[in-house]
Amino acid sequence: MTGVKILLTGAGGQLGRALMAQIGQGGSLAGTHLLLPVDLPEWDITNRAQVFATVREWQPDVVINCAGYTDVDRAEAEEKEAFRVNALGARDLSAAAFQVGAKILQISTDYVFDGEETIPRREYHPVNPVNAYGRSKAWGERLVRETNPRHFILRTAWLFGEGRNFVRKIIALSREKEEISVVADQFGTPTSAADLAQCILRLIQTESYGTYHATNEGESSWYSFARRILALTGIECRVKPVTSRELARPAPRPRYAVLENHMLEVSGLFKFRHWEEALAEYLQVEETGKRVYQ
Ligand SMILES: NC(=O)c1ccc[n+]([C@@H]2O[C@H](COP(=O)([O-])OP(=O)(O)OC[C@H]3O[C@@H](n4cnc5c(N)ncnc54)[C@H](OP(=O)(O)O)[C@@H]3O)[C@@H](O)[C@H]2O)c1
Incomplete structure (x- = not known):
């Protein structure tokens, strides 16, 4: 599929x-897609007129919505x-895409589930968010x-890439402290x-619409995730397992939010690798300072 016109929101996230990195300049798919990346402060998904005008003028084939209000704790107070961002903004973008016959790809979260079960959630399981962020998504x-x-x-869930994320937070904290506390439940x-x-780039080439769970394979607690990060980076720091109750945060979190893809x-459209393999590659690239996407 070449020459696909994409409108990408939240492009700086x-x-x-x-x-x-994959479809922009220098990416392995550069030149195969026509891309219009937009983000705050110039472009605001809550500005309905701007959303419709951008879609009408650019006439994309696909709109990929990566814009989001993603601060889970702050969302409790806001x-x-x-x-406005995660629900109404997504609605307007989706409606604008519909007007020009474009597909919409919306990113959602494991936090739409309550986490009360102990087996991985499938797409048809009922949602029941436990916090404001989850409700908005x-x-x-x-x-x-x-x-x-x-x-x-x-x-999707627990993303690590370019930007603020758990992996970088653990590395930074463990370099400063002898012991860090991480939630184990x-x-x-x-x-x-x-x-x-x-x-995403695979799915948008298809007409296979619907809801998909899309995470790396495997599962972990935040505690085990932190230990894996330290083991792979060789940083010496004690990790103390604590309960969610001990590390009280403004927003409650689902206890078991593992998604099954x-x-x-079933559709055979995409197979993710295990998260530990992806993490090892990510850390290797972080270390050498060379991020390589294939
Ligand atoms: N990160 C995770 O672990 C995770 C897990 C599950 C699902 N998700 C979902 O995945 C998507 C992408 O997440 P991410 O980690 O890439 O988030 P991110 O790094 O916080 O990026 C979100 C982007 O959206 C922009 N944005 C916020 N409000 C906006 C508005 N009113 N109009 C236009 N753009 C706006 C942000 O700009 P500013 O930076 O200027 O605010 C930022 O560039 C989100 O829908 C999120 O809910 C993320």
């Missing part, structure tokens, strides 16, 4: 940058703002489904933003 999913039948909704799947970008598996 973690996932946006991973997509840019739920309306989270809804779940409602965003629904509004995208209602406004554009040509939608892909990808639920929340489970999910660390996911490479670069791997997710590959999955069931729809990707």
Whole structure:
């Protein structure tokens, strides 16, 4: 598929940058797609007129929405703002895409689930978010489904790429301290933003619309994730396992938010590798300072 016109929102965020690295200048897919990257402060998804004008003028084939209100704790105090971005913004973008016959790809989250189960969640399991961020994302999913039948909704989790993320936070903290406390009773799947970008670029070439879980394979607690990061980097620091209750945060988190990539598996559209393999590659690149996306 060549010459696909893409409108990429949230282009400066973690996932946006991973997509840019592949389809933007210097990326392995550079030149195969026509890309319009947009982001704050110039472009605001909550500005309805701007959203519709951009889509009307650019006439994309595909809109990839990586813009998001992603501060899970702050969302508790700013739920309306989270809804404006994650629900209403997504709706307007999706409706604008529909007007020009474009596909919409919306990024959602494992936090749409309550985490009360102990087996990985499939796409058809009922959502029941436990925090404001999760509610805004779940409602965003629904509004995208209602406004554009040509939608892909990808639920992902625990992203690491270019930007602020858990991996970088653990490395920074462990260099400063002799011991760090990490939550051991929340489970999910660390996911490479670069791997997710590959999955996205595969899906948008198809007409296989619907909801997909899209994470690396495997599962982990934040505690085990932190230990793996330190083992791979060779940084000496004690990691103390603590409970969510001990490390009280403003937003409650789902306890077990592991996603099964069931729809990707059934359709045979994309296979993710194990998160530990993706993490090892990510850290190697962080160390050498050379980020390579294939
Ligand atoms: N990170 C994760 O672990 C994770 C897990 C599950 C799902 N997701 C979802 O994946 C998507 C991408 O996440 P990410 O990690 O790349 O997030 P990110 O690094 O926070 O990037 C989000 C981008 O959206 C932009 N943005 C925020 N408000 C906006 C607005 N009103 N209009 C236009 N752009 C706006 C941000 O700009 P500023 O930086 O200037 O605010 C930023 O560039 C989001 O939908 C998120 O909910 C992320």
